[in-house]
Amino acid sequence: MSRTLSIGIAGAGIGGLAAGAFLARQGHRVTVFDQFEAAGPVGSGLMLQETGLVILAQLGLRERAQALGAPIARLWGVSAETGRAVLDVRYGALRDGLCGIGIQRASVFALLHEAAVASGARIFTGARITAANASSGTFADAARGAHGPFDLVIDALGVRSPLSSAPVKKLPYGALWATLPWPDAGPFDSTALEQRYEAARKMAGVMPSGRAHAGAAQSLTYFWSIRGDAHAEFRAAPLVHWKDAARALWPETAMLVDQITDHEQLTFARYRHRTHWPAAEGRLIHLGDSWHAASPQLGQGANMALLDACALARAVQVGGEATDIAAMYVRQRASHVRLYQLMTSAFTPVYQSDSRLLPWLRDRLVAPISKLWPAPPILAALVSGALGSPLKKLGLSADR
């Protein structure tokens, strides 16, 4: 690196905080802007894959993330209609000991926030960013006017970024999410993300999601697939209607469903798909969901944001003008982004759609084939984020 840069990052989410930590460590002057008034946890659980864990290792956070999270060795989905397993991905089919972790979003946020601050990044809260100027390197803030100029302005504002002009496709389905205590004597596998389906119209899932802090109880994340246009109806109807449907699909989850006594306990997330090309213009670089938002079907979004953050830091370290940095950043990430955006849009309707054909093919054709070699290691590579070798492009390896 030839000089110290001033870098503005809009968005203190997973990608923005990771980028802030990497870049501040390199000695750059980093300011991260977010609309939140005080740093705080948002949302439910998520899965970190090997790709994301390797990037966390670069920040010295892997062990702490693993201690807070719950190891997930298997993705296991069963058709409620036939009782047959129609999804069975074992991470170990790719490499002995490989697994992802289920972790509370708040835990990931806390680790990255601490790392960014400790590295010297300044976190500027209460700043709602409305626009960016890619030529002058400034952000417009709804209340405070302009921030900058910066040598680089990073858009890490997530799926609804106002700095991304690419059209967002609202997917027909989203999900209701809740974090609940892990039932010790329950029927769930503590090392698997389990799902139950009725065609692709209904889906419920249980994911071990670790604990909020050392000493706290183990948790799980429960999710229920729902059409976006059915959410208002769900809110207006007595909760018992949903509870009956949830128990009917997966009777063993009654012990979880019984803990939900208010609609408010179920957070609704509508899924969106968008890929912003070009990923960079002038001094403005898009990172994470503002570049490539997708449904969480393959559990990749947070991991992709972490990969982006690391790629950006590598490009900044090599140096040059903003356009050189952007070009290297995109070179390292573009093929992986293209591949996973494509795979996620192909897989999502197989599990969440009104199609009759896709789940029929899933259950009768794809499920049996997926058990035959070489499908098991390919599927394990797909869910662990390894297809397209994104770590190799960053000079990293999964075998730390």
Ligand SMILES: Cc1cc2nc3c(=O)[nH]c(=O)nc-3n(C[C@H](O)[C@H](O)[C@H](O)COP(=O)(O)OP(=O)(O)OC[C@H]3O[C@@H](n4cnc5c(N)ncnc54)[C@H](O)[C@@H]3O)c2cc1C
């Ligand atoms: C229900 C659900 C489940 C998911 N499960 C998984 C999973 O299992 N595994 C996985 O890898 N990914 C998962 N994802 C995706 C993952 O959460 C995202 O891909 C990831 O958070 C993207 O990181 P980001 O930094 O781009 O954006 P975010 O983490 O969304 O951060 C964006 C930040 O920008 C701030 N912001 C937004 N607008 C403004 C504004 N105008 N001004 C100032 N600040 C603003 C927000 O407050 C936030 O802090 C899931 C997503 C959802 C919705």
